[in-house]
Amino acid sequence: xxxxxxxxxxxxxxxxxxxxxxxxxxxxxxxxxxxxxxxxxxxxxxxxxxxxxxxxxxxxxxxxxxxxxxxxxxxxxxxxxxxxxxxxxxxxxxxxxxxxxxxxxxxxxxxxxxxxxxxxxxxxxxxxxxxxxxxxxxxxxxxxxxxxxxxxxxxxxxxxxxxxxxxxxxxxxxxxxxxxxxxxxxxxxxxxxxxxxxxxxxxxxxxxxxxxxxxxxxxxxxxxxxxxxxxxxxxxxxxxxxxxxxxxxxxxxxxxxxxxxxxxxxxxxxxxxxxxxxxxxxxxxxxxxxxxxxxxxxxxxxxxxxxxxxxxxxxxxxxxxxxxxxxxxxxxxxxxxxxxxxxxxxxxxxxxxxxxxxxxxxxxxxxxxxxxxxxxxxxxxxxxxxxxxxxxxxxxxxxxxxxxxxxxxxxxxxxxxxxxxxxxxxxxxxxxxxxxxxxxxxxxxxxxxxxxxxxxxxxxxxxxxxxxxxxxxxxxxxxxxxxxxxxx
Ligand SMILES: Nc1nc2c(ncn2[C@@H]2O[C@H](COP(=O)(O)OP(=O)(O)OP(=O)(O)O)[C@@H](O)[C@H]2O)c(=O)[nH]1
Ligand SMILES: [Mg+2]
Numbered sequence: 001x002x003x004x005x006x007x008x009x010x011x012x013x014x015x016x017x018x019x020x021x022x023x024x025x026x027x028x029x030x031x032x033x034x035x036x037x038x039x040x041x042x043x044x045x046x047x048x049x050x051x052x053x054x055x056x057x058x059x060x061x062x063x064x065x066x067x068x069x070x071x072x073x074x075x076x077x078x079x080x081x082x083x084x085x086x087x088x089x090x091x092x093x094x095x096x097x098x099x100x101x102x103x104x105x106x107x108x109x110x111x112x113x114x115x116x117x118x119x120x121x122x123x124x125x126x127x128x129x130x131x132x133x134x135x136x137x138x139x140x141x142x143x144x145x146x147x148x149x150x151x152x153x154x155x156x157x158x159x160x161x162x163x164x165x166x167x168x169x170x171x172x173x174x175x176x177x178x179x180x181x182x183x184x185x186x187x188x189x190x191x192x193x194x195x196x197x198x199x200x201x202x203x204x205x206x207x208x209x210x211x212x213x214x215x216x217x218x219x220x221x222x223x224x225x226x227x228x229x230x231x232x233x234x235x236x237x238x239x240x241x242x243x244x245x246x247x248x249x250x251x252x253x254x255x256x257x258x259x260x261x262x263x264x265x266x267x268x269x270x271x272x273x274x275x276x277x278x279x280x281x282x283x284x285x286x287x288x289x290x291x292x293x294x295x296x297x298x299x300x301x302x303x304x305x306x307x308x309x310x311x312x313x314x315x316x317x318x319x320x321x322x323x324x325x326x327x328x329x330x331x332x333x334x335x336x337x338x339x340x341x342x343x344x345x346x347x348x349x350x351x352x353x354x355x356x357x358x359x360x361x362x363x364x365x366x367x368x369x370x371x372x373x374x375x376x377x378x379x380x381x382x383x384x385x386x387x388x389x390x391x392x393x394x395x396x397x398x399x400x401x402x403x404x405x406x407x408x409x410x411x412x413x414x415x416x417x418x419x420x421x422x423x424x425x426x427x428x429x430x431x432x433x434x435x436x437x438x439x440x441x442x443x444x445x446x447x448x449x450x451x452x453x454x455x456x457x458x459x460x461x462x463x464x465x466x467x468x469x470x471x472x473x474x475x476x477x478x479x480x481x482x483x484x485x486x487x488x
Pocket of ligand 1: 047
């Protein structure tokens, strides 16, 4: 009975020298960032026995990969198999005999050859920066003797090329059905898909099953994008509609120091809640993409005190000066007031507006020291004894604010997709990079601007949501390609 391979499920054994990145390749390919499930480690000899990793869709196993211990004595093993076979090229019979008769000194070789004997295809991982020595040639020779479909993978580290890379390619080209390059630390979805498609090319016997698997992977990726777009839509709606409020008593109003303390505390709370929403959205995206070592912690300080009027800020967030001018024109050029001069539909009832304080308003906000938030005071200015009123702090008035929020998440999304699951270091998912919104086609900009406007007023236009969702899905697709968001 076969231990590793089943007749109707395509199987591939990932083989190669110890420490070549076999487990890392597999972890990236299968999106497993958990060391308990696939151990990736700088210590050679980490994988000591074969381990099956099943790719399952809808409860059905579509393909399986077998991680194996690395070759440790390939030259000696090759000689032993030749000795067992005698004259001519050794075959599977000789390899079977080797597995059954050779001693434990060949323990790694025996264990890694068992799945091949049972019919698994070969995914041979090499580091092309290493010199092409005899022991590697011996590994290739043994793999050739198995007669199994073989794909060689040059696992390039940080794009480094070694002096022997051409020799590797020539040699592998002569021994393997296909040779591909892969970077276990940086491969993205497209490269993973390309690798799966390469397996389909070499394994004639399971062509249909592999083609079906690739379709399922592509479908799943589409579903993920839709789920990500939904999270993004929810985030934008919540973030743009976010308001925090505090109840002010008579003393709070009467004393200047208390007023400004209150307002500052409220602004701080506003930004803390805003980053919390951003963190939740990032966490949802990470969950959809099975990341556990990437952390979603958002930094409230990222928004607090950012100079919303400075061109530098917009450039940092990916908005060019030209676009800034457009946004300003769209908004009537009126950015920069510290205090909302009208309720602007922000409040639910008709309240007395802080702007009514006229010249006093600036004092309330301690000049320019506060971010440019929409602030609203409800309840009238004159309080009867025992009455209280609410101070409400809402989204920055700058017309670019929604675009900043969107860019921040899109950049995170792109950075997340660029992180390979084969890595084992922890990292914070950050929003550093250049934005996407500046490159939006005019129709998408107009649609989003319209919807943003309704969200900012706290009453998102539900009728627009399907279109917005489609626009966000397209946007995520473009961000996922990794070609945008770079500085031109
Ligand atoms: N920079 C970089 N490091 C890599 C890459 N692939 C693997 N590594 C590192 O190389 C080391 C060995 O990787 P593993 O995947 O554990 O190697 P292995 O071939 O499975 O090793 P054994 O199981 O011990 O035979 C780990 O520290 C990996 O993080 C890569 O593409 N780029
Ligand atoms: Mg390993």
